[in-house]
Structure formats: C-alpha cells, structure tokens
Amino acid sequence: MKTNKPTLTIGVTGLNAIDSPGPGVAVIRGLREAASFNCRIIGLSYESLEPGIYMHDIVDKTYHIPYPSTGTEILSDRLDYIHEIEKLDVIIPNFDAELYSFIKLAPKLKSKGIHTFLPTLEQFEERHKVNLPEFGVKYDMHVPRSKAVYTPNEALSLEKEYEWPLVIKGKYYDATLAYNFDQVKSSFNKISAKWGLPIIIQEFIHGTEYNVTGLGDGEGNTIAAVPMRKQYITDKGKAWGGISIDDKKAIQLTNKFISETKWRGAFELELMKNKAGDYYLLEINPRIPAWIYLAVGVGQNIPEALTRLAMGWPTEPFKSYEVGKMFIRYAWDMIVNLSEFEKISTLGEL
Amino acid sequence: MNLKNNIAISDSGFVFNPSSGESFSVNQIGLEMLNMLRQKFTTEDIVTHIEKGFQAERPTIERDLNDFIDMMNQYHLMQDEDE
Numbered sequence: 001m002k003t004n005k006p007t008l009t010i011g012v013t014g015l016n017a018i019d020s021p022g023p024g025v026a027v028i029r030g031l032r033e034a035a036s037f038n039c040r041i042i043g044l045s046y047e048s049l050e051p052g053i054y055m056h057d058i059v060d061k062t063y064h065i066p067y068p069s070t071g072t073e074i075l076s077d078r079l080d081y082i083h084e085i086e087k088l089d090v091i092i093p094n095f096d097a098e099l100y101s102f103i104k105l106a107p108k109l110k111s112k113g114i115h116t117f118l119p120t121l122e123q124f125e126e127r128h129k130v131n132l133p134e135f136g137v138k139y140d141m142h143v144p145r146s147k148a149v150y151t152p153n154e155a156l157s158l159e160k161e162y163e164w165p166l167v168i169k170g171k172y173y174d175a176t177l178a179y180n181f182d183q184v185k186s187s188f189n190k191i192s193a194k195w196g197l198p199i200i201i202q203e204f205i206h207g208t209e210y211n212v213t214g215l216g217d218g219e220g221n222t223i224a225a226v227p228m229r230k231q232y233i234t235d236k237g238k239a240w241g242g243i244s245i246d247d248k249k250a251i252q253l254t255n256k257f258i259s260e261t262k263w264r265g266a267f268e269l270e271l272m273k274n275k276a277g278d279y280y281l282l283e284i285n286p287r288i289p290a291w292i293y294l295a296v297g298v299g300q301n302i303p304e305a306l307t308r309l310a311m312g313w314p315t316e317p318f319k320s321y322e323v324g325k326m327f328i329r330y331a332w333d334m335i336v337n338l339s340e341f342e343k344i345s346t347l348g349e350l
Numbered sequence: 351m352n353l354k355n356n357i358a359i360s361d362s363g364f365v366f367n368p369s370s371g372e373s374f375s376v377n378q379i380g381l382e383m384l385n386m387l388r389q390k391f392t393t394e395d396i397v398t399h400i401e402k403g404f405q406a407e408r409p410t411i412e413r414d415l416n417d418f419i420d421m422m423n424q425y426h427l428m429q430d431e432d433e
Contacts, residue, residue: 208370229371246356246368323368324358 007038009086010307011079011114014094014290015043015052015059020173020236021329023094025052026293028059030303033296037307042086048345054336061086064348072101076108088114090310092303094287096172099124117218117310119265119286126261127284129169129200135284139260141253142280144205144272148198152185155201167202170195175237177204205282207274210247211239212254213289215302217309218264224302224318225254226295231326239291239329244298246323253279266292266306291327298322351419351428353387367427374425379404383418393419 010031014022024043031039043062045053053062063082066074082088091114093102102109103124106116118124126135129146136143145162146169149155158166165177168187172195178184188199214225227250232241254269268289270282288302295302298321308315344350358366363381365374376384379400386396397411404411422428 210371231371243371245371247370324366 005036005038007040008089008307008311009040009042011042011044011082011088011091012094013044013065013092013098015045015050015062016047017051019234020238021290023288023290023292025055025058026290027092027094027288027303029293030296030301031307034301034304034307036304042082042088044091048341051334053344053350054334054340062344062350064344068098068101072104075101076105079105079109079114083112083114090115090307092288092306093118096285096287099286115310115312117265117306119263123261123263124286127286129171129283130198132283136281139257142278144203144280144282146200146202148200150197152188155184155188156181158201162203165204167204169200169202171198205272205274205280207272210245210250210271210273211289211291212250212269212271213266213292213295213302214254214258214269215266215305216258216263217315218262220259220262222255222258222317223305223309223315224295224300225251226298226300226321227251228291228294232328241326241328242291242294243326244294244321244323249279266302294325294327295321297327298325351423352390352431353384353422354427354429357427359384359388365427367425370426372425380418383415
C-alpha cells in the first residue's frame with residue numbers, strides 16, 4: 001500500500017542481539033513502527049555472526065564496517081562506499097565504543113547528506129565513567145565515589161576508603177563485584193584485557209536499580225523519558241525483563257540532567273535508589289539502550305523522535321507513557337544458509 | 351498511615367506499586383483488608399468485618415492486621431496521612 005509518508009534510508013549499528021545485546025534490533029523495530037516515515041534499514045555490522053544480519057524482515061541489507069580502533073578515516077571511507085550505493089539519510093550508532101568516531105565524522109557525514117543526532121564531544125567526554133565524580137559535583141547529583149586505576153595495586157588504597165564489595169568497571173562495558181583483593185585482581189585483568197585501561201573502581205551502593213531512557217533536543221528540553229525497573233537480570237547484569245514505572249523523582253532527575261547538560265541525543269541513566277530514597281547516578285550511557293522497545297511499547301517511540309531530530313524536522317516532546325507495561329526478552333534460533341554466512345564473511349555485505 | 355493512592359489492586363489479589371515496579375500477591379483476607387484500607391476504614395472496623403466473615407478470634411485478627419500493615423509499610427505501600 002502506498003502512503004504519503006517519506007521513506008528514509010537509515011543505517012543502524014548494534015545488530016548483535018546476543019545475551020549482552022546491542023540495541024540495533026530494538027531500535028529498528030521502533031523505526032519500522034514509526035508513524036511519520038517509512039524506512040529502509042541498512043545494518044552496519046562488525047562481526048559475521050551478529051544475528052540482526054540474518055533477520056531479513058528487520059534489516060534490508062547489511063554491510064560490515066571497520067572496528068573503531070582502525071580509526072575514523074577508514075570508517076569514513078567505508079561509509080562513503082555504503083552511501084554511494086544506498087544513499088543513507090540517517091545513521092544511528094548504538095555502541096559506546098564507536099560513538100567517538102561517529103561524533104568526529106558527523107560534520108563530514110552531514111555535508112554528504114547523512115544526518116546524525118549525537119551528543120557533542122564535550123558531553124560525550126564529560127559523562128564518561130572516568131569523569132563521573134567531577135560530573136556529580138558540577139551538576140549537583142549524587143554519584144558513587146570512584147577512581148580510575150591503571151594497576152590492581154592502586155585499588156589497595158581504595159580498600160581503606162570504600163567498603164567491600166567494590167565495583168570493578170571497564171572503560172566502555174563490563175562491571176563485576178569484588179569481595180576481596182584477589183577478586184579485584186582477577187576482574188581487573190579480565191576486563192582490562194577486553195576493554196583496555198583504565199579500570200574504574202567504584203563504591204558499591206546498596207539499593208534497587210532503576211534505568212531511564214530518554215532523548216534531549218540539545219537545547220535543554222526533554223523530548224522523551226521512560227523509567228524502568230529491571231525485573232529479570234542476567235549474570236552479565238543485563239535486563240532480560242523489565243517494567244515501566246511512574247517514578248517522579250527519576251523523571252525530575254532526568255529533566256535536570258537534560259536541562260543542565262543540554263544533552264543532545266538519546267541516552268540511558270543507570271540509577272540506584274538507596275534505602276533513604278536517594279538516587280545515585282551510576283552511569284550515563286550516551287546512546288539508546290537495548291531495552292528501548294519498552295519505551296516504544298509504552299508510547300514513546302524514541303528511535304522515531306531521534307530520527308526526526310536528526311533530519312531537522314519539528315519534534316514534539318512526549319507527554320506521557322503507559323505505566324506497568326513489561327518487556328520480556330527471549331532467545332530464538334534462526335536457521336541460516338551457509339551461503340549467507342559465506343557472503344557476509346567474504347564480501348562484507350549481505 | 352494510609353494505603354498509597356496510586357497502588358493498583360486487582361480482584362485476584364495482585365498488587366502493583368507503579369512507583370517502584372514491585373508487585374505482590376495477597377490472599378482473600380489480605381485483599382479484603384487492602385480494599386478496606388483503601389476506603390479508609392479504621393483498623394477496628396476491618397477487624398470487626400473479618401471477624402464476621404471468617405472464623406477467627408478477634409485478638410488473632412488484630413495481630414494479623416497489624417503485621418500486615420507493618421509489612422505493607424516495609425514495602426513502601428503506605429504513606430503518612432498528610433502525604
């Protein structure tokens with residue numbers, strides 16, 4: 001059926017719908033349900049076994065892109081190639097580790113007609129885990145005490161300041177609890193081998209974990225905000241089930257975060273509510289979270305709104321959302337022909 | 351102390367706190383107690399009602415109701431009169 005809605009070609013990363021999922025597939029589901037445009041989805045993948053590559057009702061065509069560690073020039077060249085074929089309108093990057101490159105490339109992409117809606121480099125750096133203590137002071141928000149360390153022995157000095165357990169966090173991903181120094185060393189080595197240095201040692205806040213996903217317009221206005229309580233958490237700490245909640249304090253904190261930082265783009269706040277009811281800001285993820293489809297399901301289609309902002313279209317703030325709606329994730333085995341795996345592995349396209 | 355206004359209670363005894371996302375299940379007596387608390391009946395009225403409907407001693411019902419309210423309070427389902 002033909003509609004008057006414009007059709008946008010949108011590049012989306014994060015197709016790794018695995019046990020610690022990238023947000024790509026959920027973002028695309030939101031885009032496919034957009035009321036204001038139709039879309040053709042170009043998957044941008046790093047590995048040949050990212051499940052989204054093979055979900056042909058979700059992704060129209062996929063191209064491998066180089067890892068961020070190869071540098072922005074190589075990424076730029078690859079995107080030029082993809083753009084030449086696909087005529088991209090928008091790119092939505094969904095990994096923390098790739099954001100730096102995309103933020104750097106944003107003006108160049110814009111000059112070629114590819115729109116993004118990302119935080120500024122200053123916003124991206126300021127909210128970094130390593131800088132969280134300064135962020136808390138600057139914006140008057142409770143944050144757990146933390147320190148970036150380069151050797152496990154540096155954590156020894158923190159043992160006197162913080163109580164056990166300690167939270168051992170990677171620069172971009174991964175976090176584990178350590179109950180003694182041996183566990184600190186083991187986690188330090190494991191996480192640093194994967195994500196590099198520094199490692200962040202954080203004070204553990206006892207309480208209940210809440211998350212908020214939202215969207216700021218870059219002018220200090222909240223376009224969207226949906227708080228969620230994790231109901232089912234995997235051993236990697238990821239939400240496998242969650243429920244939308246009506247938490248005014250969490251929304252107030254989100255509005256304060258957006259208005260004071262003038263946040264531009266989507267984000268996720270990881271919050272811990274202690275017994276006294278105070279919220280601690282544990283982490284600010286500068287991108288859409290993997291559970292974004294819950295926000296779509298409760299009435300705030302953040303991927304659609306973000307795309308509209310990227311295109312420079314007028315975008316009204318969402319006023320409400322449904323409380324008490326749950327998401328429950330599931331695993332699904334797809335049967336894939338070897339020829340498809342062969343094609344993406346050898347040609348980098350499918 | 352009153353039951354928080356935004357607490358959702360279904361006919362089957364499923365209780366949902368929209369502020370925290372927590373949910374609980376209560377049995378038939380718990381459900382009656384909750385509904386009466388919501389309608390701002392006094393604890394004495396509630397005990398009398400339960401005494402009439404169920405075969406139990408008044409002191410036992412009083413103790414159970416107090417325990418129940420304490421538990422509701424612990425789960426942040428109650429609020430002060432002026433809140």
